[in-house]
Amino acid sequence: MNPLRWSYRVSFFVGFLICIGLLGFALFAEYQWGLEPCPLCIFQRIGFMVMAVFFLFGAIHGPRAGGRWFYTGFVLLGALFGIVVAARHLWIMSLPADQVPACGPNLAYMFDAFPFQKALKMVFTGSGECAKIQPLLGLPIPLWALLWFVLLSILAIRASLQRATPRLRL
Secondary structure: OOHHHOOHHHHHHHHHHHHHHHHHHHHHHHHOOOOOOOHHHHHHHHHHHHHHHHHHHHHHHOOOOOHHHHHHHHHHHHHHHHHHHHHHHHHHHHOOHHHOOOOOOOHHHHHHHOOHHHHHHHHHHOOHHHHOOOEEOOEEHHHHHHHHHHHHHHHHHHHHHOOOOOOOOO
8 A cells, every 4th residue: 555645534544553653662661671751752752642632633534625734733733842852852962971961850840849931941951861862773762753753744744735535425
């Protein structure tokens, strides 16, 4: 089956399945391999969750013409959020060891103990655990996430640009 000929609904359902698969892999890596997620990793998961929700809604609804861009817009917002977070994560990983921020509190503590804006600032400042990422197939996990955000964005845009097949009227 040629992916370039998939309908809007099939493309969005595949996007949903990919997002769920990536989130499932993240949970597997956390609980089976013991890879504790840093705050930036958790924010990347949120990006995939947003994308998964709107991929699913788009697949179920299957809108025509301009309505497709409603769901694609929200998918792209989730992807943009994820791309920004993954890029920030990769930047922190690229810092020399003496410039990496010290390890900080976990995400739950930050949102309990600090105002929302300060907690967000602390998350995006990064911490020592954000720089300690084990590679997967030779690439760091935030780079894999960045690649998936871009690929899923392309899938959503391609699906929305595809001509709608006419419905039979009885």
